[in-house]
Amino acid sequence: MKDAELLQQVIDKDPRYALEAYLFVLEALFYARKKLNKEGHVTGQELLEGIKDLASQRYGLMAKTVLEHWGIKRTLDFGNIVFNMVNDKVLGKTPEDSIDDFKDIYDFDEVFVKNYRLEAKKIKDAR
Numbered sequence: 001m002k003d004a005e006l007l008q009q010v011i012d013k014d015p016r017y018a019l020e021a022y023l024f025v026l027e028a029l030f031y032a033r034k035k036l037n038k039e040g041h042v043t044g045q046e047l048l049e050g051i052k053d054l055a056s057q058r059y060g061l062m063a064k065t066v067l068e069h070w071g072i073k074r075t076l077d078f079g080n081i082v083f084n085m086v087n088d089k090v091l092g093k094t095p096e097d098s099i100d101d102f103k104d105i106y107d108f109d110e111v112f113v114k115n116y117r118l119e120a121k122k123i124k125d126a127r
């Protein structure tokens with residue numbers, strides 16, 4: 001079975017999130033592994049940091065809007081996506097991994113709007 005078919009099965013069971021959300025989480029997983037120089041498992045916290053970095057880099061001030069368009073409004077939504085893929089054997093987990101690892105880790109307004117503006121202002125002021 002192809003990856004797209006596997007993901008479609010996951011989405012059929014839980015249609016709250018767009019296919020793009022699942023693909024982005026998988027891409028962020030590889031991004032986090034590379035950034036942390038890890039080959040295997042990353043924690044929920046490490047994945048969420050990778051998601052935050054990748055979304056900010058790729059979508060800038062539109063990150064929050066893009067994520068919401070995909071059905072993602074809080075960090076727990078990323079946990080739901082991860083555990084949906086775990087349940088369908090797309091991803092694996094350790095016994096220590098829990099959906100709670102994704103609960104209220106950061107606020108989207110804070111990291112994708114307020115902090116983004118602060119970073120942009122710092123860059124502008126440094127010129």
